[in-house]
Amino acid sequence: MRKFVSAALALCLAGAMTACAGGTTSTSSTEESSSSETVTSSDSTTEEPASGETASGEVLSYDEYMAAAVDAPVTIQAYVQAKQSYYAEQGTATVYLQDQDGAYFAYDMACTQEEYDAMTEGTKIQVSGFKAEWSGEIEIMDGQLDEILTDDTFVAEPMDVTDLLGTDELESHQNEKVSFTGLTVAPSPVKDDDTEYAFLYNDDGSGTQGDDLYFKVEYNGQTYTFTVESYLCDSSTDVYKAVENLEVGQTIDCEGFLYWYEGVNPHITSVTVVG
Numbered sequence: 001m002r003k004f005v006s007a008a009l010a011l012c013l014a015g016a017m018t019a020c021a022g023g024t025t026s027t028s029s030t031e032e033s034s035s036s037e038t039v040t041s042s043d044s045t046t047e048e049p050a051s052g053e054t055a056s057g058e059v060l061s062y063d064e065y066m067a068a069a070v071d072a073p074v075t076i077q078a079y080v081q082a083k084q085s086y087y088a089e090q091g092t093a094t095v096y097l098q099d100q101d102g103a104y105f106a107y108d109m110a111c112t113q114e115e116y117d118a119m120t121e122g123t124k125i126q127v128s129g130f131k132a133e134w135s136g137e138i139e140i141m142d143g144q145l146d147e148i149l150t151d152d153t154f155v156a157e158p159m160d161v162t163d164l165l166g167t168d169e170l171e172s173h174q175n176e177k178v179s180f181t182g183l184t185v186a187p188s189p190v191k192d193d194d195t196e197y198a199f200l201y202n203d204d205g206s207g208t209q210g211d212d213l214y215f216k217v218e219y220n221g222q223t224y225t226f227t228v229e230s231y232l233c234d235s236s237t238d239v240y241k242a243v244e245n246l247e248v249g250q251t252i253d254c255e256g257f258l259y260w261y262e263g264v265n266p267h268i269t270s271v272t273v274v275g
Contacts, residue, residue: 251275
């Protein structure tokens, strides 16, 4: 899972971890994605917009947004489902959004601290930016919060996508709030180590408590990698602690956001041991 790190702040990584679906002020910007690599933002396949170019324009429906070309300017209205830390030095935040038709992932969206604090779960906002794709993940890059709208609110119910694991249809629910049931905890291998770990700090086991958690699950004979993204759910959250207590072979149910990186790799926000 990659970590996007702003080039100007690459030597200043000291961000405060956020609570699940909440956030605190941080001094750096990091995107937790579903790769095992740490790369700078220049690794994105999206070209930087020309100087002075803006993305603000006509509000698109979800279908129009998905049909837009990569790098095209886009403006959408959707509802906050969760948010990561506010990165004070650059004035941005990463936000998980959804409406009744689909979901969006706004990475490094420009906003003020006051606006960030006002965006509680269910808050409707308008965002302008540029549609981007990185290893299959569709997201809004270089975005800005245009407006906080107060006409209504919406909190999505998790959609059970367990039976869609291993199918092409699963990707059409990218970034949505989802649930999985009846998964089996599988061993997470570490190079030159025969121990069967139920989870790892960082994808290769090189981290320590407070870093991202990676764990593997099996369903219908296939294995998938799930992640507790530490900037979304830090080490103080129930889900982080639950994953630290997992055992290989246990049966679990999970909820989270259907993030994508060369395949499904959800950002998990809840884990329950059921067997």
